[in-house]
Amino acid sequence: MSQYDLVIVGGGPAGLAAAVSAKDNGIEKILIIERDNELGGILNQCIHNGFGLHTFKEELTGPEYAGRFIEQVKERNIEYKLNTMVMDISADKVVTAMNRVDGMFQIEAKAIILAMGCRERSRGALNIPGYRPAGIYSAGTAQRLVNIEGYMPGHKVVILGSGDIGLIMARRMTLEGAEVQVVAELMPYSGGLKRNIVQCLDDFDIPLKLSHTVIDIEGKERVTGITIAEVGPDRKPIPGTEEHYDCDTLLLSCGLLPENELSKTAGVTLSNITSGPIVNDALETNIEGVFACGNVLHVHDLVDFVSEEASNAGKNAAKYIKEGKSKNSKNVQIHAVDGVRYTVPCTIRPDEMDDKVTIRFRVGQVFTDCSVATYFGDELINKRAKKIMAPGEMEQVILLKSKLAEYPDLKDITIKIEEA
Amino acid sequence: MEERHLTCIGCPMGCQLTVTMENGKVTNVTGNTCKRGDIYARKEVTNPTRIVTSSVRVKGGKIAMVSCKTKEDIPKGKIFDICNALESVEVDAPVEIGDILLRNVCDTGVDIVATKAVGCK
Ligand SMILES: Cc1cc2nc3c(=O)[nH]c(=O)nc-3n(C[C@H](O)[C@H](O)[C@H](O)COP(=O)(O)OP(=O)(O)OC[C@H]3O[C@@H](n4cnc5c(N)ncnc54)[C@H](O)[C@@H]3O)c2cc1C
Numbered sequence A: 001m002s003q004y005d006l007v008i009v010g011g012g013p014a015g016l017a018a019a020v021s022a023k024d025n026g027i028e029k030i031l032i033i034e035r036d037n038e039l040g041g042i043l044n045q046c047i048h049n050g051f052g053l054h055t056f057k058e059e060l061t062g063p064e065y066a067g068r069f070i071e072q073v074k075e076r077n078i079e080y081k082l083n084t085m086v087m088d089i090s091a092d093k094v095v096t097a098m099n100r101v102d103g104m105f106q107i108e109a110k111a112i113i114l115a116m117g118c119r120e121r122s123r124g125a126l127n128i129p130g131y132r133p134a135g136i137y138s139a140g141t142a143q144r145l146v147n148i149e150g151y152m153p154g155h156k157v158v159i160l161g162s163g164d165i166g167l168i169m170a171r172r173m174t175l176e177g178a179e180v181q182v183v184a185e186l187m188p189y190s191g192g193l194k195r196n197i198v199q200c201l202d203d204f205d206i207p208l209k210l211s212h213t214v215i216d217i218e219g220k221e222r223v224t225g226i227t228i229a230e231v232g233p234d235r236k237p238i239p240g241t242e243e244h245y246d247c248d249t250l251l252l253s254c255g256l257l258p259e260n261e262l263s264k265t266a267g268v269t270l271s272n273i274t275s276g277p278i279v280n281d282a283l284e285t286n287i288e289g290v291f292a293c294g295n296v297l298h299v300h301d302l303v304d305f306v307s308e309e310a311s312n313a314g315k316n317a318a319k320y321i322k323e324g325k326s327k328n329s330k331n332v333q334i335h336a337v338d339g340v341r342y343t344v345p346c347t348i349r350p351d352e353m354d355d356k357v358t359i360r361f362r363v364g365q366v367f368t369d370c371s372v373a374t375y376f377g378d379e380l381i382n383k384r385a386k387k388i389m390a391p392g393e394m395e396q397v398i399l400l401k402s403k404l405a406e407y408p409d410l411k412d413i414t415i416k417i418e419e420a
Numbered sequence B: 001m002e003e004r005h006l007t008c009i010g011c012p013m014g015c016q017l018t019v020t021m022e023n024g025k026v027t028n029v030t031g032n033t034c035k036r037g038d039i040y041a042r043k044e045v046t047n048p049t050r051i052v053t054s055s056v057r058v059k060g061g062k063i064a065m066v067s068c069k070t071k072e073d074i075p076k077g078k079i080f081d082i083c084n085a086l087e088s089v090e091v092d093a094p095v096e097i098g099d100i101l102l103r104n105v106c107d108t109g110v111d112i113v114a115t116k117a118v119g120c121k
């Protein structure tokens, strides 16, 4: 069995940034394993611009952003294997992988970083009635077809879900000559960025119908039409509000789910809110030496934050490889309540944390003129006013080691939304 | 007097802006919470521009398409012309990031550049 200090599963932006940072922190034997035929992950198909404003202070397209990290990986001579699928990870950190050249092989790793990204919620998870004709695609699949394979999936399109990929695809298909008739969103707000609503829908006069869903799909061989209806506060269709559209294609853009089958079989504990691993401030899972970052941990909308998080995971993995198991230090729980859906990380180690730890979270609904409050035990430590917060945008709170040191008996931290 | 309604894209607030215009000149902007909204509105109604991203075919490449963009902003009204112009473009592999794939697209003075490296088959 071959041996590596660090094995990284997934060669998307998370895996790449983690590898670069581990190398820069003194780790030599690193292997990135990627199942696709190139590095870069989902960014390869995101050909639109808007990436990297935070990291590089300029607006890049997805492939350009990935290209910068791929270059850094190559400059450092970090090893990677393409067209290779990781099949299994064991609790004692043996990675089993497979490809056409080597067949099935095993690697013993001192540390592992999970960077498998996420996949789209499928139609099965959405429960739309009707037949199962051709012409129904997830927005991400359509994106791959148009941008990488140069194939147009259809000409008259309805999109269900206003997540960013759906919005981006509304514009992309319009520019390629398709007629995008409507974007229907179940929720009373869009999950997509404002900028995308303006530049992908408003620019082309594509209507966005909030609180609407698809109630019927027509066509046996191929989609021929779609019926949408308005939904009430219970998210059930309201009779009499049905509208029919002739179309040959339905795109689904209904959210992403972290891809954690491997983590589960390895014995990693997952959060039932994010579907990603539960991690501490080092981004380490319940299995010692197994770290997670990027969309496999929780779904990110900005790749800049993925890179930042991943670089942290790489640094912490390097520390673990060099220094071994961390002292049995105390853990402080972070609770997400009153509008805060979850936090990453979920626990923090006051003795071993970095000087500054970023706690990222999402809110469960749209809040206006509210504030984010941080409590140590029952004591209010910080309150920050926000004009607006929406589920589509990730929020953050920064915790300082020096501040935690003032509370040696601290057991719980609570983050919640309060009135301003 | 003419009124235009816009959504500011400066931040997640997404302020609803109303721009009042007279003879093609902006006389007033309302609805913005900060200065950025005002700047955005004035540019958007007088000279709206965009970066266009697309992909074109590659001959002999590892993959069928290479992604590309306008190197600078182009007038919003030219978006469709540019996409039509790109439909017939085919380039030879290999392509590097930043390679010019089409010069002065639709007389905008702006080049189309590759945003991805595509090696030979
Ligand atoms: C369609 C789409 C549009 C987006 N648009 C924007 C945008 O406009 N601006 C922005 O900043 N961000 C955007 N994002 C977000 C950003 O691109 C992602 O957050 C980021 O790519 C996540 O990086 P990752 O490395 O965690 O995951 P990924 O990029 O998904 O990479 C994961 C990699 O792991 C590999 N993998 C998975 N399982 C295995 C296995 N078992 N064995 C081997 N390899 C495996 C996959 O093949 C993949 O290459 C978008 C995301 C999506 C999905």
Ligand code: SF4
Binding pocket: B008, B009, B010, B011, B012, B013, B014, B015, B031, B032, B033, B034, B035, B036, B037, B038
């Ligand atoms: S006007 Fe200012 S506050 Fe309002 S959306 Fe634009 S940038 Fe944000």
